[in-house]
Amino acid sequence: MHTIKTQIKTDCANCEKRSNSFLKDIPKSSLYLFQNYRKAQKSLPARSIIFEEAKSHDFIYTILSGWAILYKTVSNNGKRQILRFVLPGDLIGYQTTAHGHLAHSACTITQSVLCAFSRTEIKPLLSKHPELAVRLLEMGSKDISLCQNHLIATGRKTAKESIAYVLLELFFRVKKQIPNDYESDTNSIMFPITQEDLGDAVGLTNIHVNRVIKELISNKLITCNKRKLSILKESELSELAGFSHEMM
Amino acid sequence: MHTIKTQIKTDCANCEKRSNSFLKDIPKSSLYLFQNYRKAQKSLPARSIIFEEAKSHDFIYTILSGWAILYKTVSNNGKRQILRFVLPGDLIGYQTTAHGHLAHSACTITQSVLCAFSRTEIKPLLSKHPELAVRLLEMGSKDISLCQNHLIATGRKTAKESIAYVLLELFFRVKKQIPNDYESDTNSIMFPITQEDLGDAVGLTNIHVNRVIKELISNKLITCNKRKLSILKESELSELAGFSHEMM
DNA sequence: CGACCTTTTGATTGGCGTCAAAATCTGTGG
DNA sequence: CCACAGATTTTGACGCCAATCAAAAGGTCG
Secondary structure, three states: OOOOOEEOOOOOOOOOOOOOOOOOOOOHHHHHHHHOOEEEEEEEOOOOEEEOOOOOOOEEEEEEEOOEEEEEEOOOOOOEEEEEEEOOOOEEOOOEOOOOOEOOEEEEOOOEEEEEEEHHHHHHHHHHOHHHHHHHHHHHHHHHHHHHHHHHHHHHOOHHHHHHHHHHHHHHHHHHHOOOOOOOOOOEEEOOOOHHHHHHHHOOOHHHHHHHHHHHHHOOOEEEOOOEEEEOOHHHHHHHHOOOHHHO | OOOOOEEOOOOOOOOOOOOOOOOOOOOHHHHHHHHOOEEEEEEEOOOOEEEOOOOOOOEEEEEEEOOEEEEEEOOOOOOEEEEEEEOOOOEEOOOEOOOOOEOOEEEEOOOEEEEEEEHHHHHHHHHHOHHHHHHHHHHHHHHHHHHHHHHHHHHHOOHHHHHHHHHHHHHHHHHHHOOOOOOOOOOEEEOOOOHHHHHHHHOOOHHHHHHHHHHHHHOOOEEEOOOEEEEOOHHHHHHHHOOOHHHO
């Protein structure tokens, strides 16, 4: 576990340039107002905790760069369930229980840069600026969709199908949210996820994930290591996974 | 599959009286305005389809009475995943894909009464009445929480644990959202769900669900049939399930 | 009362977990 | 720039939880 370094910067210019940031399409007047509530920019090393389940925490964040995960530790057996992979442009930390505690933990996968907003100061803002609330509704709707498809993959698909599904979902989310890592190679993305992470996302052991991924590789559907994921036969893999672009 | 009977009624008085309806806490001024968009009250028999995945549909609904489910059919193997049990006061049908199609199907479990609102007419309303948007945000937040805990039950719990979890979740949601079915017996609720439904919710076969439920019964933790569910030892069952009231 | 739905039971199978250990990769410090 | 420790991937053997198949028993509703 690493120490969290916080560095306040007045310049956060890239934040609202990102096309899929939650500040997209917010009218300038509201946007400027919202900017006032930007409190800090944090740069975190890989595998460091952003916030923890069941605690209270004053900030919500947008990811400017890097990968992270939202997860929960199961109380009766200590296992981890990854709820969501977090990519640049995503908003995290807004979800609390009825008692005001965080619903889950968040942890960086790679070195990341976050932009923090004060939770308490933003709430009253929503009533005054409906565009913000509507934008949050849209994002929430995508979150639910993502979670439901994730549930289907975990509940009603075989190991092979569910892993294929997660790989495809991540592939297209990255393509959409992160500017080309491998310009020349449109079938590939940077892929810093371990096989254990994948297992914790779909309810499998890292060992079985390994067996399945090796099978997908030997079937020439993908290539995959901790650096890079390539989708070799998109349509075939999509059919196997029960994945469609409609889902995204 | 049953024919959908639609009957328009001007009186929908109980709708906003329910304490957990999505219209709760909305100022009178907005509320009256919102009421204008109430289009119809539908009464449906048990096991009838409310709307179907991937189609377009003009209405969103609140449940006035009865139980329903949101589900999706997995494209590559035809299996069903239940995403959510729907109880009186819940709002359904607002979730669409980027292409404007419904994200999932909905079906009644028991005979039900729904209150319909026009989707297209409500959207512009949100910008004008932030309280509505904020209220929807709150509901969306609960939906996500529910879905995430459901994912954990399916992904990282054993059959016994996940079934115990679903029973407890339903038990307390019913207690909160439906007025006492069995006044004298506070440990019991009406329970119209089949074991096959339970299996489709947590990714198990009806046969294995049956074995587990019989085990829970013989352990004297619950009694359960298609009419009635009783929680006999709440704390013991909760510990087994990894369930806590914080989750709700 | 009779057809269908739901629950129950038993036998068998198989997918994925567990355990153990080797091989490889990665990052850090000397 | 190399060495080394820890993390991650890979392999194999074995076991178990839950699926599958089959069929009987019990419930429910028209």
